[in-house]
Every structure is written in structure tokens, then in C-alpha cells.
Amino acid sequence: MEHEHKQHLLTPNQMAMADKAAVAAGVPAMDLMAAAGKAVADAVLARWSRCSVLVLCGPGNNGGDGFVVATLLHSAGWPVRLAFLGSMEQLSPEAAHFFHAWQGDVEGYSVDVLEQTDLVIDALFGAGLTRSLAGKARDMLDEIIARDIPVCAVDVPSGLDGATGAAFGVVAPAELTVTFFRKKPGHLLFPGRALCGELVVADIGIPAAVLEALDIQAWENSPELWYRDYPWPRLDGHKFHRGHALVYGGENMTGASRLTARGAMRIGAGLVTLAAPIKAWAVYATALTGVMVAKLEQSQEAEDFEELLLDPRYNAIAVGPGAGLVGFERIRTRKIVLAALVTGRATVLDADALSAFSGDPQTLLDAIVGPCVMTPHEGEFARIFPEMNKSPEMNKNHRDDKLTRARLAAKQSGAVVVLKGADTVIASPDGRAVINSNAPADLATGGSGDVLTGFIVGLLSQGTSQGMSPFNAAAAGVWLHGEVANTFGAGLIAEDLPDHLPKVLSAFKTRLFTFKK
Numbered sequence: 001m002e003h004e005h006k007q008h009l010l011t012p013n014q015m016a017m018a019d020k021a022a023v024a025a026g027v028p029a030m031d032l033m034a035a036a037g038k039a040v041a042d043a044v045l046a047r048w049s050r051c052s053v054l055v056l057c058g059p060g061n062n063g064g065d066g067f068v069v070a071t072l073l074h075s076a077g078w079p080v081r082l083a084f085l086g087s088m089e090q091l092s093p094e095a096a097h098f099f100h101a102w103q104g105d106v107e108g109y110s111v112d113v114l115e116q117t118d119l120v121i122d123a124l125f126g127a128g129l130t131r132s133l134a135g136k137a138r139d140m141l142d143e144i145i146a147r148d149i150p151v152c153a154v155d156v157p158s159g160l161d162g163a164t165g166a167a168f169g170v171v172a173p174a175e176l177t178v179t180f181f182r183k184k185p186g187h188l189l190f191p192g193r194a195l196c197g198e199l200v201v202a203d204i205g206i207p208a209a210v211l212e213a214l215d216i217q218a219w220e221n222s223p224e225l226w227y228r229d230y231p232w233p234r235l236d237g238h239k240f241h242r243g244h245a246l247v248y249g250g251e252n253m254t255g256a257s258r259l260t261a262r263g264a265m266r267i268g269a270g271l272v273t274l275a276a277p278i279k280a281w282a283v284y285a286t287a288l289t290g291v292m293v294a295k296l297e298q299s300q301e302a303e304d305f306e307e308l309l310l311d312p313r314y315n316a317i318a319v320g321p322g323a324g325l326v327g328f329e330r331i332r333t334r335k336i337v338l339a340a341l342v343t344g345r346a347t348v349l350d351a352d353a354l355s356a357f358s359g360d361p362q363t364l365l366d367a368i369v370g371p372c373v374m375t376p377h378e379g380e381f382a383r384i385f386p387e388m389n390k391s392p393e394m395n396k397n398h399r400d401d402k403l404t405r406a407r408l409a410a411k412q413s414g415a416v417v418v419l420k421g422a423d424t425v426i427a428s429p430d431g432r433a434v435i436n437s438n439a440p441a442d443l444a445t446g447g448s449g450d451v452l453t454g455f456i457v458g459l460l461s462q463g464t465s466q467g468m469s470p471f472n473a474a475a476a477g478v479w480l481h482g483e484v485a486n487t488f489g490a491g492l493i494a495e496d497l498p499d500h501l502p503k504v505l506s507a508f509k510t511r512l513f514t515f516k517k
């Protein structure tokens with residue numbers, strides 16, 4: 001539990017509740033602010049050499065943290081100026097205390113203070129921001145951007161929504177952001193992730209026990225969340241115990257489903273069968289060695305696929321990569337998807353399996369009866385959930401909020417939704433969500449999604465009853481996929497992903513022992 005706690009993501013509201021709970025548990029609010037300010041000052045001292053600093057303090061407790069930072073950097077011998085946007089009377093008792101502790105001048109709040117500033121400490125607004133910045137607050141940010149002055153943000157860059165990662169309006173990108181206690185979704189979701197720069201999470205003395213009462217439903221993806229369920233081969237195991245994944249392969253883009261099949265093999269499916277239309281059968285059979293290839297006769301591919309599925313040993317199915325969308329292929333892809341779903345067995349739907357239901361997504365959503373993982377990128381997501389951003393449940397300020405969209409999609413469909421991108425969100429129909437943060441840009445390469453589908457179906461084939469839930473299998477697949485790309489480095493192509501996985505799995509296995517201690 002202790003490890004998982006580190007991955008918790010708190011919304012700004014939950015963070016305010018954590019703050020209150022800590023105070024109720026006996027931690028003085030003054031100490032929290034002092035610790036927050038010290039954490040920021042320490043991080044600045046560790047990264048920058050002595051330079052001329054301007055601390056911009058806002059009207060709330062984010063500004064309070066700023067007063068502390070100013071005092072500490074001044075004590076460290078740095079030239080510090082402070083500008084305050086707010087009124088003394090409205091400061092909280094803690095912020096007022098640290099305002100009075102500041103020995104220097106308080107500059108007028110105008111863009112002129114940016115003259116001869118080498119570094120800005122942005123303590124204007126943090127978790128309390130609820131709308132776009134206007135007037136003087138906004139002008140200052142515009143000018144910081146125009147002058148390209150380095151920024152260290154306190155908690156979040158001012159103007160960033162900690163819940164969604166969206167900008168309320170203008171945001172000055174930070175080189176460093178120091179946040180407190182736990183991350184927020186907005187630190188991981190784009191554009192927030194890019195606007196934060198380097199992110200430091202500082203312990204300010206809030207006891208982890210306050211998390212219990214917060215009903216947290218979002219985590220940063222990490223093995224701590226799912227390693228207990230990871231299906232390591234057992235000594236007494238047999239290939240049949242490790243499941244049998246069935247992958248549908250289309251007629252033209254045969255590379256895609258081959259990558260899926262290879263991904264499933266590498267991640268530990270006991271057996272993988274690729275079922276392909278007879279026209280393409282020879283291509284598959286020649287190219288694949290460890291993977292079996294089943295023939296689907298012309299014009300009765302879906303029926304043959306159904307017949308294959310009469311064999312209960314196929315316990316996880318993947319459809320989508322290279323399935324085909326042109327002309328009659330689209331109808332065939334739809335039939336294959338529905339044949340897979342009606343079995344109620346664990347199914348992963350990707351790419352064409354989703355796009356084939358464009359214009360008629362309800363047919364797909366109604367057919368989901370068993371464990372299912374959908375892995376759309378944004379384009380595919382829009383085809384299956386075209387009205388999502390109009391939903392009354394969407395955040396009114398940020399209708400493109402990825403976390404909420406993925407959660408609503410999971411709830412509506414009953415499937416685990418993996419909404420892909422540089423900040424992939426994995427959402428469960430029960431409201432839990434994981435945000436992935438380990439994917440490097442190298443992963444944006446053709447075929448990488450096909451391998452991800454393979455990783456997930458391979459994990460699912462190893463048993464959803466005793467083994468991984470679809471939610472955990474999806475989170476594990478996405479994390480391992482990112483980790484492989486990270487450890488492989490530059491020059492990555494999709495083929496490398498399955499083949500480099502064993503190295504990552506070995507390292508992960510070693511790490512597992514440290515988790516268990």
C-alpha cells in the first residue's frame with residue numbers, strides 16, 4: 001500500500017482537503033507553508049547559480065509560499081525582489097505571517113519589475129485558480145514569455161489547471177515546477193506536462209494517512225500498481241496454463257497483426273494463433289514461426305473465425321491491427337469484432353476494429369459484454385465517442401480534458417479504455433484511471449500501437465480470473481511498452497519493441513524483489 005500511495009494523483013480539490021486534514025491531524029498550517037517555500041528555495045539553489053531573482057506573489061497561499069522562497073533566497077545571499085499582486089487584508093494568517101517576515105521592499109506590480117531579472121519564481125496562483133488570468137496577472141505572464149525569462153513555478157505554473165493539464169489562458173512555461181505531497185493529473189497531462197518543465201515533488205509533512213479519506217481514483221502508471229498480479233511463468237506451469245491468444249490478421253497490411261502476435265508471444269502468452277483470410281495465409285505462414293496460422297476461407301472469414309472460437313482454449317482475442325476498412329473489408333472487420341465480443345472472452349480492440357464502427361458506434365458499445373480493452377488514439381476515439389465533448393459530465397472549462405473523456409468512455413462502453421498519446425490515459429468503467437508518463441517520443445513510430453495491442457492481449461491470455469484484470473493488463477502493457485522504448489533509445493522501430501522486451505522484463509523481475517521486501 002505504501003508504494004501505491006506514491007502514485008496517487010490528487011485533484012486540486014483533493015489537495016486542499018489533504019491540506020485541511022493534515023492541519024486537523026495536528027500539523028500547523030504555518031509549518032506546511034514554511035516547508036513548501038523551503039522545498040522551492042532548495043530546488044532553486046540546487047539548480048541555478050546565484051542570480052537576480054524576482055518572486056511574483058499572488059493573493060492566496062501560493063503567494064504565501066512565494067514570501068517564504070523570497071526570504072530564504074535572500075538569506076542565501078541572492079539578490080531578490082518581490083512583487084505582490086493582492087491585498088494584505090485578504091491574506092491567510094500563514095501567508096500574512098510570511099509576508100511580514102519578508103525584510104525587503106515590495107515592488108509595484110508592473111511589468112517593469114522584469115528588468116534585470118534572471119529568474120522568476122512564479123507564486124501567483126496555484127491550486128486555487130478557477131478561471132483564466134486577466135489584467136495585470138496576465139500582462140506579467142505575457143511579458144515573461146516575450147522576454148523568455150526562466151521560470152520556476154510553485155505548485156503549478158500559474159494559469160494551469162492542475163486537474164486537467166489544460167491552460168486556463170496564458171501560462172508562462174516553467175523550467176522547474178516544485179509541487180507538494182503528491183502530483184496532480186495536470187502535471188502529467190499535456191500541455192501541462194510540457195509547461196511544468198522538470199517536476200519535483202516535495203514532502204512538506206502531510207501524513208500519508210490523510211490519503212485514506214480522499215477516495216483517490218487516479219494514479220501515475222508504475223509497476224507498484226500492478227506488479228502483484230503480474231503473471232510470471234510458474235515453475236510448475238505449462239504452455240496451456242499461460243493461455244492461448246487469438247489474433248485476427250487482415251488481408252493487406254499483414255505486418256500490423258504480425259507485430260501484435262509477436263508482442264503477445266514475447267510478453268508470455270503460452271500460444272498465439274493468428275487467423276487470416278486464405279489469400280494472405282501464405283504470407284503469414286512464411287513470416288511467422290512460433291505463431292500458428294489458421295486459415296479463414298474466402299467469403300466466410302467471419303464464420304470460420306466464429307468456428308475457431310468454439311474452441312474454449314482461445315482465451316484472449318485481439319482484433320484491429322491491419323484488419324482492413326476498405327469496401328467489404330470493413331463489413332468483415334465488423335463481423336470479426338462482433339464474433340469476438342459475443343464470446344464474452346477477454347478482447348482487445350484496436351485500430352480498424354474501432355474505426356469500422358465509425359458512424360454506428362452504438363453497435364460496438366452494445367456488443368461489449370465481457371472483459372474488453374479498447375486502445376484508440378485520438379482519431380479513433382472521436383469515431384467511437386463522437387459526442388463526448390458535448391457530454392454534460394465533461395468539465396465545462398476544458399471539454400477536451402483527456403482524463404474525464406477516457407473515464408466517461410470507459411463508463412459508457414463497459415470496456416477499459418486506453419486513450420493513447422504521449423500522455424496515455426487508461427480508464428476503467430468503475431472510474432479508476434491511470435496516467436502513463438514514461439513514454440518517450442521515439443514511440444511515435446508506425447506499428448508501435450500494434451505491438452501494444454499484442455502486449456495487452458498477451459497479458460490477458462495469461463488469465464484474467466487469477467491473473468491480471470483488464471485494467472491492470474492495460475496499465476502494465478502500456479508501461480512496459482514505454483519502458484522498452486526508453487531503454488532501447490534512439491532509432492527504435494516497432495519490430496524492436498517485442499524483441500527488446502525480454503531485457504526490460506528481466507530488469508523488472510529484479511526490481512520486483514525490491515518491491516516485495
Ligand SMILES: NC(=O)C1=CN([C@@H]2O[C@H](COP(=O)(O)OP(=O)(O)OC[C@H]3O[C@@H](n4cnc5c(N)ncnc54)[C@H](O)[C@@H]3O)[C@@H](O)[C@H]2O)[C@@H](O)CC1
Nearest residue numbers: 019032033036060061062125126127128129130131132155
Ligand atoms: N497542501 C497544500 O494544499 C498546501 C498548499 N500550499 C499552497 O497553497 C496553494 C493553494 O492556495 P489557495 O487555495 O489560496 O490558492 P491560490 O494561491 O492558487 O489562489 C487563490 C486565490 O486566487 C483567487 N483567484 C482564483 N482564480 C483567479 C483568477 N483567475 N484571477 C484572479 N484571482 C483568482 C482566488 O479567489 C483566491 O483568492 C497551493 O497551490 C500551494 O502553493 C502551501 O502553502 C502548503 C500546503
Ligand SMILES: [K+]
Nearest residue numbers: 122125156158
Ligand atoms: K504558481
